[in-house]
Amino acid sequence: MNHTVLITAAMIPAGFFATYIWRALAVVAVTRIDPESDLLLWVRAVSTALVAALVMRMIIAPSGVLATIAVEHRFAAVAIGIGVFYVTSRSTQIATFATVIALALLDLGLG
Amino acid sequence: MGQPAHSDTKQEATAYDWAGMAGGIRAAFSLPGLVMACSFIGFGALIHDVGFPLLAGMATTPLIWALPGQVLFVTMWQSGVALPLIAAAVSLTAVRLLPMTIGVLAQVRLKQASRLPEFLLGHFTAVTIWVLSLTSLRNVPENRQLPWLVGLGTALMVSMMLVVPLGYYLADSLPPTLAAAMVFFTPAFFLLSLFAGAIWRFDYAAIALGCMMLPIARHFAPDFDLLIAGVGGGTLAFIFLRPRRKGLLK
Numbered sequence: 001m002n003h004t005v006l007i008t009a010a011m012i013p014a015g016f017f018a019t020y021i022w023r024a025l026a027v028v029a030v031t032r033i034d035p036e037s038d039l040l041l042w043v044r045a046v047s048t049a050l051v052a053a054l055v056m057r058m059i060i061a062p063s064g065v066l067a068t069i070a071v072e073h074r075f076a077a078v079a080i081g082i083g084v085f086y087v088t089s090r091s092t093q094i095a096t097f098a099t100v101i102a103l104a105l106l107d108l109g110l111g
Numbered sequence: 112m113g114q115p116a117h118s119d120t121k122q123e124a125t126a127y128d129w130a131g132m133a134g135g136i137r138a139a140f141s142l143p144g145l146v147m148a149c150s151f152i153g154f155g156a157l158i159h160d161v162g163f164p165l166l167a168g169m170a171t172t173p174l175i176w177a178l179p180g181q182v183l184f185v186t187m188w189q190s191g192v193a194l195p196l197i198a199a200a201v202s203l204t205a206v207r208l209l210p211m212t213i214g215v216l217a218q219v220r221l222k223q224a225s226r227l228p229e230f231l232l233g234h235f236t237a238v239t240i241w242v243l244s245l246t247s248l249r250n251v252p253e254n255r256q257l258p259w260l261v262g263l264g265t266a267l268m269v270s271m272m273l274v275v276p277l278g279y280y281l282a283d284s285l286p287p288t289l290a291a292a293m294v295f296f297t298p299a300f301f302l303l304s305l306f307a308g309a310i311w312r313f314d315y316a317a318i319a320l321g322c323m324m325l326p327i328a329r330h331f332a333p334d335f336d337l338l339i340a341g342v343g344g345g346t347l348a349f350i351f352l353r354p355r356r357k358g359l360l361k
Contacts, residue, residue, distance in 0.1 A: 007167040014198035016174040019205040023233035026212035045317040045349040047207030050341025052321030058298040064160030065290045092307045093146045099299035104292040
């Protein structure tokens with residue numbers, strides 16, 4: 001319990017403020033900033049690459065139960081998901097389910 | 112009492128009509144809401160997996176309200192990374208919320224109305240809200256759009272916090288294949304959302320470079336892998352493929 005309180009207290013600066021600052025800046029800036037200025041485009045690229053890197057880390061170096069799935073199956077499931085995404089004219093929803101189902105089937109069928 | 116004889120149909124409203132919240136709350140129970148719930152169930156399984164306390168994991172939902180930031184906070188905390196580094200990484204993934212929030216607000220704010228509700232909507236803005244604001248607001252009257260999104264955000268935030276324990280406890284009782292599949296919802300949804308949000312070639316380059324640089328960065332500086340791959344990959348994409356044809360964001 002104490003551990004929970006400590007983490008939640010740490011989360012207020014390192015989680016809440018770290019995140020909300022950008023939302024608040026957006027509210028302040030919406031009346032005057034151009035969403036396609038070079039600064040914001042750079043920001044867009046960095047945040048995209050950061051989330052992509054996070055995904056990659058969860059695929060190549062997962063902790064816990066995901067590590068019990070063969071790495072080839074993790075990559076294959078993602079590839080299938082991307083394929084389904086384009087086949088279904090870019091449906092994030094269907095493709096997300098397809099990725100997860102593919103992972104389970106690959107693991108059960110070939111594992 | 113008399114209406115202006117030739118009132119413009121776009122006559123600017125000066126106050127929000129909060130009755131619009133009801134429609135937004137209903138919209139939370141939809142397919143995008145379901146996918147989001149699966150991701151949060153997966154997040155519950157993930158925090159169980161890495162040994163993060165359940166209540167603190169639930170608290171990330173209303174405090175951070177952006178799943179990439181929540182996953183970063185949890186995984187970096189569990190690997191014992193120093194708090195300022197965690198804050199920097201979480202903050203960097205949240206920068207994407209700035210243009211997103213500007214886009215959402217520019218669409219729904221009333222120029223004459225109080226600005227305080229915009230700070231509230233800002234806190235609710237994340238990928239799902241952004242997507243729904245682009246697709247579901249067409250039939251909502253102008254002065255109800257912001258309340259509609261606040262209703263949607265409130266309903267989603269409460270529901271997502273409540274499904275986290277579901278994943279946390281299911282992770283223990285499910286066969287490993289199913290438990291792993293649940294955890295996999297999160298990276299799958301993140302990656303596909305990146306593709307869904309990509310407009311320019313440099314968006315795709317940023318995705319590819321972020322993925323490719325991660326293993327390299329991890330090899331040389333495991334503590335800074337995400338920051339290096341994110342800042343490095345994004346900056347390279349920006350330098351070489353910055354879009355010249357603009358006007359596509361709004």
